Amino acid sequence: MSERLPVTKTYKLYINGAFPRTESGRSIKVVDGSGAVVTHTCHASRKDLRNAVEAARGAQPKWGGANAYLRGQILYRLAEMIEGKRDELASAIGVTGAVNADDAAREVEASADRLLAFAGWADKFSQVLGCHNPVTGPYYNFSVPEPTGVVGVIAPDETPLLGLVTLLAPVLCAGNAAVVLASEANPVPACVLAEALATSDLPAGVVNVLTGRRAELIEHFASHREIGAISAAGLDAETRRALELGAGENLKRVRVLGEDADLAVDAVHESAWAIEPFVEIKTIWHPVSA
């Protein structure tokens, strides 16, 4: 009897809860350490980005309006899904041959744990980032964080899963919807994560995952007026400037983790201050009188 030929996976985009191919029909080759072709991922276009933003915009109000306890449970569910896919995610991280199996396994574990931290933050960060303000005069005055809306997440090349989860988790925790651009060096873990996202009770459209060329898409992320904020890491100086230049024209909020950002530091990357760039503070006044 001949050896069984495995059924290999086709990696596609993840938009509005479905897995379409890029409308452009383009693909990008992924090769292993020896140069052998492992797979082809989608080379997403500006049109794919627009579709993803439309989906995110449609999904955001319901996600942002869901109660915080529910958002926490869904993020916890996502951590469960990552844990359940740990072997597949670890081999996805190792697919290009740049990361050994042990490091890949540790990266998956760190990613699940990071998500867990934000599952716990979902119904607490408002209490840390919001407050009552003791104004002079007969007014009840308080400040609350609200989600910015649709956030673009530009994942770093290094640590393709942990980098993505580190940027994505606080964005989701705050009630935003996201359009993700995966690590260009290794987009495969993001494609596998999309399957976890699809089965985690996260409503369709809340996270959309694109794979493609950063240099091509960054200016479209920056200029898209329905994207309220960008979270990025691992950008070179030129790309960072292009992003900030485009974002300046529509006053998008931009947070870029510097090249010195060590993703292993939980105290920084699991802090309420990782959520803060992706909320808007709303301050409400009401008179107090009998």
Add this chain to the structure above:
Amino acid sequence: MTVVQGQNERVMSRTIVAGPGGPPALEFSRAWDYAPAPESVPVEIAASYGHYIGGAFVPSSSGRTLASINPADETALSEVARGDAADVDAAVRAARQAQPAWAALPAKERGKYLFRIARRLQERAREFAILETKDNGKPIRESRDVDIPLAAAHFFYHAGWADKLAHAFPGATPKPVGVCGQIIPWNFPLLMAAWKLAPALACGNTCVLKPAETTPLTALRLAEVMEEVGLPAGVVNIVTGDGEAGAALVSHPGIDKIAFTGSTEVGKRIATEVAGTGKRLTLELGGKSPNIIFEDASLDQAVEGIVAGIYFNQGHVCCAGSRLFVQESVVEEVTERLKIRMRSLRVGDPLDKNTDIGAINSRAQLDTIERYLDLAKQEGLELCEPGASGGAALPDSGYWQRPCFFTGVQASHVVAREEVFGPVLSVMTFRTPEEAIQRANNTPYGLAAGVWTDKGSKIFEIAGRLKAGIVWLNTYNRFDPASPFGGYKESGFGREGGLHGLRSYVRL
């Protein structure tokens, strides 16, 4: 309707006029002759002022000056230095040099300087109020009761934060950003200086402040206060001038952070200018804020809120409630009551303690307002100007605009989309709460919003769904140092005031 008590019966009966479809209204202007009550305390203004750099007043390196004009009579109050890149460079160097020692001071000591500044402002409040009114054109009642007390309160509030920053950022270690370049507008000159300087100093930063071209005098007097209280040289530097000095400040490589309050157009230019430089940026920009009146609101209070929302400070307010949405069932009643209320507003001499609406800050701004009025008329909108000051004539010189509004405005009209920055209101109607929310949010701006209804659950539902950084419920245009201020979307980013305002001036 509540009638003013304790008045002479005969006068009362004579002055009650029928409110159309509503309660009777009082027309005091027909009963009594108007008696002005001008502020008479003289305030010393030097013939010329230099920049305040490194603890000394210095002329601009180019020798150029700008006149600061009193908009109420068009006379020049003083000549101030007109800054350029060389002046900005000197100021940034002074700030850079002073920053390490300022940040290294025991935090409580840093706070003490701010407490001193607050106290000194309170002591000299009357002088500051008069100077502000002369330089800006705003009514003395507002500079005396709002601008100056709030400016002092901002320093007092932030003084106490200096040694408590660790409590403001749980789980993080706040550090100063460094040297801050701060550019402020002409509508609240001293107050904006306080909003910028107080939190920056409390967090251990040093500053280069660029006051607005038309209103530099109170910032320069604040520099005198800094000197009086012994603030170390270079901690606060003030460079006066126009856009040239502002642009030089934004592009100076020695600046770690830019804080700007002004128009969205300039804000975008600054954002693209600092792209890729690593400079931090906070922007407090324009607005076209909705003020929503439901049929179940207390209408008299709502009318007061409309007036406070759009006619406060001649409408030179970024968060002005310039788009009024009135539920269709009460629009006639509300506009009639508004007209009656507007007839009792007094427009004129800003130094008169009775004045409600002072001078428009500059010829240029009056031109802008007049251009919008013309545009609205060209679009077929009818101007309603109910005749403030009992129809009295406006002064012969100075820049004036009577409070007014347009009815039947649609979202597509220019006055409903663009910031006029004057006492000009657009009145629109809606039928359902859903429509009100949708129309209120239909703007690239998101600074403030007002909602008027006596129904508690409804008001919080609406408040939650408005995309605005400040939501005033059954009130409007309230400000406090403890209350964060700042916008969503194209109204900018970052907050000023309150715990949240500190975030703009620390690295975590």
